[in-house]
Amino acid sequence: MSDALLSGKTAVITGAAQGIGLAIAKRFIASGANVVLGDMNADAVATAAADLGADVASGVAANVTSADDVAALLKAAQDRFGSVDVMVNNAGITRDASLRKMTEEQFDQVISVHLKGTWLGTKLAAEIMREQGSGSIINMSSISGKVGNFGQSNYAAAKAGIVALSKAAAREVAPKGVRVNSIQPGLIRTAMTEAMPKDAWDSKMAEIPMGRAGEPDEIAKVALFLASDLSSYMTGTVLEVTGGRYM
Incomplete structure (x- = not known):
């Protein structure tokens, strides 16, 4: 264990079978959660849960657009580990297309998973945390929600909405000891981003002052x-993790 920042805490992470979600799970476990x-x-x-260790991790099939599924996910955490101290709303999809070619279905799918899914996770986790008198909710936005990307009117709208949602929720639950913050990643090296055409990857890389993907x-x-507790006096904030892209 590298530290004990989350000793005794239980975290729920959506979209956690791979990529950023799985990396968060690994880091949290290393920190005592x-x-x-x-x-x-x-x-x-x-x-993924079995690889992390059955004593510290459980895996639950869940569709974040379903209130019943999200409630069951949170209940699984309470039943197994006794609390929900951290909620990370990370699940996401892309359905990229230009504005002219994007279908209503593509728009609705992305808004539903990202924005509705984050709303459900925030709402239902906050209900538990309010009763506990403490908790941290972390919502995954994207730098696309700040600047917009060609072919991502659905994704950019959802990710911008997550920032506003997080700020509004943070105001509501702060008196109950619950914090809500969001992260805006830039170009992060995952299976999804590495599948980009080389010219698209190179174009994004050229925008990063640090000269590399995260x-x-x-x-x-x-x-x-x-x-x-390192961020105990922070709520409603947006942290950009972009290597300096779009400062």
Whole structure:
């Protein structure tokens, strides 16, 4: 264990079978937490939890657009580990297309997973945390929610909405001891981003002053900061983790 910033805490993380979500789970466990991983892919999330260790991790199949699924995910954490101290709303999808070619279905799918999913996770986790008198909710936005990207009117709108949602929720639950913050990653090296065409990757890289893509654990470390008492006087904030892109 590298430290004990989350000793005795339980974290629920959506979209946690791979990528940034899984990196956050690993970092939280290394910091003393128990984790419950949620993901649409039942086999992948079960495998991820088993790899992390059955004593500290559980995997639950969950669709974040379903209130029942999100409630069941949170209940699984309470039943297994006794509390929900940290909620990370990380699940997401892309359905990229130009504004002219994007279908209503593509727009609705992205808004539903990102924005509705984050709203449900924030709402239902906050209900538990208010009763506890403490808790940290971390919502994954994107630098696309600040500047917009070509072909991502759905994604950019959802990610911008997550920032506003987080700020509004933070105002409501702060008197109850619950904090709500968001992270805006830039270009992070994951299976999804590495599948980009080389010219698209190179174009994004050219915009980064630090000259490299970020790694999933670099987002996880910021999530750890927001989850822990190191950020005890922070709520309603947006932390950009971009290597300086779009300063």
